[in-house]
Amino acid sequence: AQTVTQSQPEMSVQEAETVTLSCTYDTSESNYYLFWYKQPPSRQMILVIRQEAYKQQNATENRFSVNFQKAAKSFSLKISDSQLGDTAMYFCAFMINTNAGKSTFGDGTTLTVKP
């Protein structure tokens, strides 16, 4: 069974600064996907960024980037130039590449961006 651990229940950052959210996972699979999702207060979950395990290059999406360390089973999210709208719960998720599509989620990190 796969597990996803987010060791930081809450974090805060000043507007315009950079913050890194941590995620570790445990699996015996070699072919999988990793995701970061954002869930704003009372709003639905949206995908922030995804990483295919077979790709060595770290994924980036505008101000969001990941540090994927496959050997260490670590997948952290860096948010640059933090904005007030980044305030949300962030979930790390894992999916085996079996074409089933179900994801295993961590328990989330609540990020607050302060003005």
Place this chain on the structure above:
Amino acid sequence: DTGVSQDPRHKITKRGQNVTFRCDPISEHNRLYWYRQTLGQGPEFLTYFQNEAQLEKSRLLSDRFSAERPKGSFSTLEIQRTEQGDSAMYLCASSRLAGGPTDTQYFGPGTRLTVL
């Protein structure tokens, strides 16, 4: 494309009652997933459909839970004889199986169930 919708958004019921939730996926998305999310935790997988076929069910889905997806379009999740432990947010997501790398899951706003 209007996104994934769920109805109702909130449901309060008394213990022992039956409840049914509906999920309308993004049109032409052939995969549909149900997750349950309790306060302070991440979503937990319950079940998923590919078209009208229910392909996998989690052990979390007890006999009191049943899900359907007739005609491969909308889906319903029914909970019979609700218990207080069923109180949670029930999330629906859909994706498009494109025959290549797994496509992105799009989540609905969820149905928050409170069992008194």
